[in-house]
Amino acid sequence: MTDNAPAWYVSSAIEALAAHRDKVALSHRGHDLTYSELLAQVYRTARALSRFGLRRGDGLVLVTGNRPEAFVIRFAAFLLGLRFTPLVPGLADLPYVASDSGAAALICEAPGDLDVALVLTLDEVTAAARTESSEPVPVAAREQDIARVLYTSGTTGLPKGVPSSYAALGASTRSWGSGTSTMPEGMRFLLVTPFAHGSGDAALNMLRFGVAVEIFDGFDRAEFVAAVERSPMAMTFLYPSWLYRLLDHADADLSTLRSLSYGSSPIAPARLRQALDRFGARLVQTYASTEAAAIAMLGAADHAAALDARPELLASVGKPLPGVAVELRAEDGGPVPVGEIGEVCVKGDSVMSGYWNRPELTAAVLRGGWLHTGDLGRFDADGYLYLVGRIKDIIIVNGYNHYAGPIEDALSSHPAVREAVVVGAPDDRTGEAIHAFVVAPDTDAEQLRAWVRTRLIAEAVPASITFLDAIPTSPQGKPDKKALRAQARSATS
Incomplete structure (x- = not known):
């Protein structure tokens, strides 16, 4: 692949949308959108964004909840090679993020007083797209272009921008998808966590496999259970606290929930045991961060082992993903022996190249090509990683x-x-x-x-x-x- 070739992350996604044609791609509040309709809207929206003056390398901030338009605009932005930043509505630091990201344009549900050259509403973009052609638009994005800048939660100060190239997004997609070539016909992905966070990437990747993505405004237990019960096969991603809410109500029939991924924060082993007793080995734990989009996974087979011969795996986040190197380092930077606690350090193509406009912070966490995550963990003799907390959480x-x-x-x-x-x-x-x-x-x-x-x-x-x-x-x-x-x-x- 040459440096001037279209970014695989984008070109392969567009090819997948075209291949699945008349299948349902997105479902929201009872309205369905087929793959062909989704792709047509992506092309129209890309032309509309171009007509608004956006060009390859420009920054675009999108502030919206879980809506089909979020998928369309993200695909269109990537098609044009824009630098995309998705945010959830109501973020208190929006003015700071809008300014820090250097965005040329911001799209939101309702306009506000922000320091951005061009502010558009979703309705304005949608209306403009309707007048455009649905003929294919060539992929402008290149591998080393910055695809997006995500912002951390800001729990230790102002949010930090984390840029990822199109090559990095492609690498994380291949890491998470390794070993998966197809999905069962009729599978449905239930998107309940914010599209602006990691599950948005998961939902986009599901579209590569022809899976229908049902979009929810948020997590309502009764609504979620009803969606599972009416789906022939369903899969989803939940935060551990939301999984606990399912466990605390044992009246639901969740037999069609074929795969339940969970992550974003640690899960209590005792609660995970309850989930295994309830759902069986249909669970998958993901371990990643804003700075490293792919680190480790505890797969369904590992959960099955935890049910039987290896209950200690209930406390593990799994093994490093393909293409990702993980080492545990002591305070002096040296490796720690198996079984001892050290800082989780990660290396791979999906790891960030540095914080956005923060050279001092970048130097502090990226040392010798390794990302120092701030997480503390230990490896067992079989290569499973166990987290014990964060450096800042040491008491x-x-x-x-x-x-x-x-x-x-x-x-x-x-x-x-x-x-x-x-x-x-x-x-x-x-x-x-x-x-x-x-x-x-x-x-x-x-x-x-x-x-x-x-x-x-x-x-x-x-x-x-x-x-x-x-x-x-x-x-x-x-x-x-x-x-x-x-x-x-x-x-x-």
């Missing part, structure tokens, strides 16, 4: 390091605990203290502390426990530890 009590992950797992193994999150809180006597937030309506703090004491060393027992009706989450579905740390600090001040 130092009397000079001794405690990792949040094992404490959260111990709490979550209690039958009454639905979810648990552990953070550090300031303590005048010990420097920091372990503070736990739990969703557990039928127990008390002393019972939980006694439970943890039988499973971990005494120093790892939470000094204090706060009971919540629900754990707050970020837009990415992760427990909002920033908010919980603030609550823990206020409780101890």
Whole structure:
């Protein structure tokens, strides 16, 4: 493949859309769009965006919920070789992201006062596209062009832009799709997490296989269950907290749910065991980050092994994906032996080349060609990776390091605990203290502390426990530890 060849990530997707023709591609609120209709809308929209003045290399920000137009505009942007940034509506940092990304245009559901040269509404773009031809548009994108700039959640400061080239998106697509050549006829992908996040990529990849993507405005348990029950075969991606909500309501018939992927935040092994008992070996765990779109996977066969001979795999995120190298490094940068804890470092074509306009941060996390993720983990003798927390989540009590992950797992193994999150809180006597937030309506703090004491060393027992009706989450579905740390600090001040 020459440097001037069209980007495979885009050209192969366009070829797939054309091949599936009259199959249903997208379904939203009872309205279906075939593959041929989707491709025609992509070509029309690409021409409309060109008429608005957008050219290869320009930045485009799209702010919208889960709608078919989001698929169309993303495909059209990639076709033109634009630098695409998808955002969820209501983001407080939108003005900053719009400015930092250097976007030439922003498309949103309702216009606002933003520092962008061209602001368009979805309706304006859709109306303009209707007047354009649906004849094919050549792929302008090239492999080394920047395909998109995603922004981190900003839990440790302002959001950071993470650029990915079209070559990098192609590499992550091949890593996740390795070993998959076809999908069963009639398979339906239920998109309930935000399209602007990782499941949007998964949904786009499903279209490569001729799968129908049913789009939901969000996760409503009853609506989701109804969609599964009416589908001959279904697959989906859920955040662990949403999977817990399914487990807490055992009345649903989910027998047609053939594959349930989960990720974005750690899952409690005890809750995963419940999911395996409920769904069988139809589960797939994904481990990735904004900076590294493909790291590891715990596949269905691994879940089956966890049900039988290897229950310890319930705490694993799986093995590195094809084309991805993962090493664990000590503080001095050297590798750690098997079984010992180190920082997860990743290398591969799908890893970011650096933060957008942040050379100092780039130098801090990209060293010697390796991305230092900030995650802490250990490998077992068979090459399975186990995460124990993040470097910033280490709680130092009397000079001794405690990792949040094992404490959260111990709490979550209690039958009454639905979810648990552990953070550090300031303590005048010990420097920091372990503070736990739990969703557990039928127990008390002393019972939980006694439970943890039988499973971990005494120093790892939470000094204090706060009971919540629900754990707050970020837009990415992760427990909002920033908010919980603030609550823990206020409780101890």
